Amino acid sequence: MARGKRVASVGHFTSVVRHIASVAASLSIIDDHPQSGDYPAVVAEYLLPKMDLVFIIGSTLANKTLPRLLELCQGSFVVLVGPSTCMTPILFSYSVNCLGGTLYTDRAGCLSLVRQGLHGQMVHHGQKLSFEKGA
Template sequence: MVLRHLAPRGFFLCQGSARMEGNRRILSDIVASIREDAEIREVGLGRLFSCVVSKFVGLSSTLGGCEEERERQMRYKAATALELSSLAFSEDTFEASLGLSAIKSLIEVDEAGLFDINASLLITKIGRDRRVTIIGHFPFVEKLKGMAKGLWVIERRPKEGDYPEEMMEESLPSSDLVCISGTTLINHTLERVLSLCRRDAFKILLGPSTPLSSVLFDYGIDVLSGILVTSEGRLLSLVREGANFRRIKREGVVRLVSLAKDRSALWRAL
């Protein structure tokens, strides 16, 4: 069945993974798993993050430029969260960021299945003496240097010591551990990354943009490391102020959590 969700600017989403092209199939399946829609209660837009408050609170990194905030909020608050989620399929990465936040605001997370562990601790433990590829430059990269058997940090805009995207073709098939930024769902590169990984590689999707959806386990992800929002109002203020994630963590408005496909496999990997 094809469902049309009327969204801002006439953009629409066709649900059903068989009807979606390549990199949007994962997003389509996540949306299809959502049980019910909800009215949007608030939208927060900032230089670094977007936030949508509906049934729950969804936060995602902002990629690309943005228009004046009040104008955007007036346009998007008229939609329901499911309608707004269709923007996640947009080629405009600012819209895709907002759409992913809307999706995350509708995901009901079973908190009993979560465990509180910093992704950097998890990765440095699993990555010791293994070949590691990291998609996205994270602060824990320095800790892995000298610990991993081989380390490739892939970035669209490489910093010193990073590798360009083209290196994925070489590094991913030989990596034992692959750490992937949740922003790959925004720039529509996640499926490409996963297609280059070995089936037996341990794969972690991480960062504040990561949806805590078990659908991602069907695509070979072993661990999801993301956040739960603990203070909705304060988070909205921080997002609008342009706060970075370090400050958001320091303010105590999010909880760092992980969800494993198979906990016993995770403990074995550690």
């Protein structure tokens, strides 16, 4: 799907870089804490309207930036992705085309990690899922 397309990722996902960069016409990564080669979040206003495919980190729903990002992505195929993605089909009504997240299956393991402050490792206690609009 990304082959020859202009792709952006709001949030730095190593897997997006690994799998998409080599096939996309361009890959722009936009992040609040940009790494080398990334763009700061303020450029989303200029870059996102030009994209064919956009990956958006699920935490943008919690931090209330998702509505504006979706406005900027009109005409793009939008994937809301990451372990914090809210896996509800209601998001398909708001210009999201695909949801990619995690179903946490090991409650005790997740709670143990939360108590240790190791939230980023919770993905190892669940199953990755994806749902596409109309699929």
